[in-house]
Amino acid sequence: MPKIPPLDLERQFTAIQPEISAAVASVLASGNYVGGAAVSDFEQQFAQYVGTDHCIACNSGTDALYLALRALQIGPGDEVITSPFTFIATAEVISRVGATPVFIDIDPNTFNLDPEKLEAAITPRSRAIIPVHLFGQAAAMGCLQAIATDHNLYVIEDCAQAVGATWKDQAVGGIGHVGCFSFYPTKNLGACGDGGAVTTNDPEIEAQIRLLRDHGRRGGYTYETVGVNSRLDSLQAAILSVKLRYLNRWNQQRQAAAERYDQLLQHIPGIVLPKVAPEATSVWNQYTLRITCNKSGERRDLIRQYLSNLEIASMVYYPLPLHLQPVYTALGYQPGRLPHSEQVAHEVLSLPMFPELTTIEQECVRDGLKEALAGT
Numbered sequence: 001m002p003k004i005p006p007l008d009l010e011r012q013f014t015a016i017q018p019e020i021s022a023a024v025a026s027v028l029a030s031g032n033y034v035g036g037a038a039v040s041d042f043e044q045q046f047a048q049y050v051g052t053d054h055c056i057a058c059n060s061g062t063d064a065l066y067l068a069l070r071a072l073q074i075g076p077g078d079e080v081i082t083s084p085f086t087f088i089a090t091a092e093v094i095s096r097v098g099a100t101p102v103f104i105d106i107d108p109n110t111f112n113l114d115p116e117k118l119e120a121a122i123t124p125r126s127r128a129i130i131p132v133h134l135f136g137q138a139a140a141m142g143c144l145q146a147i148a149t150d151h152n153l154y155v156i157e158d159c160a161q162a163v164g165a166t167w168k169d170q171a172v173g174g175i176g177h178v179g180c181f182s183f184y185p186t187k188n189l190g191a192c193g194d195g196g197a198v199t200t201n202d203p204e205i206e207a208q209i210r211l212l213r214d215h216g217r218r219g220g221y222t223y224e225t226v227g228v229n230s231r232l233d234s235l236q237a238a239i240l241s242v243k244l245r246y247l248n249r250w251n252q253q254r255q256a257a258a259e260r261y262d263q264l265l266q267h268i269p270g271i272v273l274p275k276v277a278p279e280a281t282s283v284w285n286q287y288t289l290r291i292t293c294n295k296s297g298e299r300r301d302l303i304r305q306y307l308s309n310l311e312i313a314s315m316v317y318y319p320l321p322l323h324l325q326p327v328y329t330a331l332g333y334q335p336g337r338l339p340h341s342e343q344v345a346h347e348v349l350s351l352p353m354f355p356e357l358t359t360i361e362q363e364c365v366r367d368g369l370k371e372a373l374a375g376t
């Protein structure tokens with residue numbers, strides 16, 4: 001059997017190498033390595049892609065979230081409600097601005113925030129919610145938005161894994177007050193290094209974020225607030241502009257690969273395939289299924305090991321929800337408090353997923369998974 005990687009950025013690069021090389025060469029020849037036309041062009045193209053008035057490029061998805069919280073003046077004494085079943089950055093930035101993350105449980109079918117849990121978590125200190133569009137699928141924005149509006153909360157979308165996904169035909173990143181994107185290489189739109197962006201329709205938020213990402217600089221050497229250095233460099237911007245032109249095609253290829261997995265795996269007992277809500281689309285940053293009857297995660301880990309012995313990669317996102325992480329012990333969440341998040345953390349297994357994944361590779365994954373399930 002061929003070796004099957006979790007994703008394969010070399011295949012992607014090979015397919016578009018001439019264009020990437022030309023873009024890189026042109027930036028190198030321009031002598032403009034930070035800022036300049038490459039960055040502003042990309043910002044414009046990305047705003048257009050998402051359908052927002054503004055896009056501010058920055059250094060990473062983490063910084064995008066941090067800048068959004070800062071621009072909304074969220075800080076000490078404030079609470080921000082989010083998912084415990086996400087990458088650490090989503091909660092880390094809440095802590096970094098001095099606010100307190102409040103975790104609510106997820107819908108185990110979509111792995112996204114369960115809107116029914118939101119209202120009970122709102123207190124007079126709540127300032128914002130950060131829905132995460134996990135694994136590529138848009139979160140339940142309709143209900144979340146409605147409740148947030150009722151309670152005067154900001155909605156900051158963590159779109160790091162979901163560039164191009166929609167909720168009721170609206171692109172993520174343009175639904176809430178602010179959208180935060182990551183261009184880390186493994187995301188659907190990946191730079192050749194770190195990168196991120198914030199999208200918004202609010203000109204005041206835009207102005208604040210531009211100020212904050214450049215040391216709080218109003219212009220020249222006048223500083224209005226304590227900012228950060230979080231610029232996207234011109235090389236990354238030029239590379240992203242090339243890749244943005246392919247993004248819809250790549251997302252369609254991921255969609256097709258997800259449908260093939262659905263077909264190939266549908267009758268295998270002991271697994272639950274990923275579900276997409278009828279109002280949502282997914283851009284399949286991950287194809288994540290659940291291994292059931294798996295209270296401790298042991299069986300899932302054995303299956304993962306079995307696949308690994310066959311040289312089939314699989315990943316566990318995320319093995320321990322954030323409310324139970326050592327870093328958040330002080331928040332006082334006990335095991336059992338957010339049962340769906342805790343259960344799926346034992347069950348999830350992400351299969352190889354990237355636009356260039358072939359049917360033959362997916363059939364190998366199916367065969368390997370069947371064997372693994374039979375043998376464990």
Ligand SMILES: *Cc1c(COP(=O)(O)O)cnc(C)c1O
Nearest residue numbers: 060061062087089160182183184
């Ligand atoms: C990748 C990711 C981030 C952080 O993005 P970086 O560019 O790595 O800083 C934030 N949230 C989620 C859900 C992510 O997957």
